[in-house]
Amino acid sequence: MKIFLAAASLVLGLTACSGAAGAGGTVTADSNGALPVTIGYTALGAGYSDLYTAQDYGIFAKHGLNVKLNRLNDSSQLVAGLASNSVQIGVGVAADTAAAIMKGADLKYVAMSEPHYNLEMWASPDVKSVAELKGKKVAITSPGSESDFGLTALLEANGLKREDVTAVFVKGVPAEVAALGSGAVSAILTQPPNGTESREKGAHRLAALSNMPFPLGAYTVQSKYLQNNREVVKRFVAAEAEALQYIRGHKDETVKSIQKYSGVKSTELASYAYDFFLDVWAKTPVVDEKVIKQAFDEAAENAKTTPPSDIAKYIDNSLATS
Secondary structure (H helix, E strand, O other): OHHHHHHHHHHHHHHOOOHHHOOOOOOOOOOOOOEEEEEEEOOOOOOOHHHHHHHHOOHHHHOOEEEEEEEOOOOHHHHHHHHHOOOOEEEEOHHHHHHHHHOOOOEEEEEEEEEEOOOEEEEOOOOOOHHHHOOOEEEEOOOOOHHHHHHHHHHHHOOOOHHHOEEEEOOOHHHHHHHHHHOOOOEEEEOOOOHHHHHHHOOEEEEEOOOOEEEEEEEEEEHHHHHHOHHHHHHHHHHHHHHHHHHHHOHHHHHHHHHHHHOOOOHHHHHHHHHHHOOOOOOOOOOOHHHHHHHHHHHHHHHOOOOOOOOHHHEOOHHHHO
16 A cells, blocks of 8 residues: 555656746645645635635545635736746636737636626715716726726716726725725725625615626636646646535535635625625636637727737636546
8 A cells, every 4th residue: 555655646746747846847746645736816705715615625635736825916916926936827807817918928718717797886875876976986996907897897888988987996895995984985896795894884785797797717827837737727627616516505614715715704794795606606617718708809908909819729628628
């Protein structure tokens, strides 16, 4: 048995990869035979419950991964994190990574957890409709973030233009909630449960965007990392598939993870977030090509350029379907 275990460990070491060698290198299994990987995610809230539960309830470990979760300050840090190898798998707004690809970054989309907006708009009591936001201030996190795209989409869906409101970038969700509570802005756009806390200060939910398609929850890796560490990414995608099923069948456990990672103590708010996200989470990690095309179209529009005609080469669904 000892000889067998030693041989198995050697095979893992040879077929896996060395994080110290950078994004193009191969990492080796740790002393427990698990492959180490750091996953960067870009927002505070319940949206990444697939990651939370996979970490908390042993799904990553079951698939032979030693995962470190690294919450980045905002989506603008995702591409930089992948380039520096501080994270090996990154998840966030696909338009950001699409923009980087169009500038020469060699990235691949390997999984997707949220093909819809996961945002709600909370507003002060005097604002009764989205149309009444005209001439008012709305707090969102940062340029290029989901809330940045979402604000434009929501306004246009309600007959307004982006310039009809003043967007106030405040970097983080707690700052959004504080701005609405103080009266500095008339509305905020964020994911539950954190933004939902504003109802405790008299705000009301003005709109939900969960029925609007959006390239969110797009898991991305560097192509060179994928080439040299395919086993790591394959195990991640398998764990992601299991996690997406797990969260749908284990509400209590998922709510606990939402509380743990979002910092929201209220079980009621975390449960509210869970119910909201049932309409947002994907059922499988397969990357939706139509949604990724939307990301490239949005990135090209922002850069005032033409999107690539063939986006299939930036997607690897073989890991999710094998």
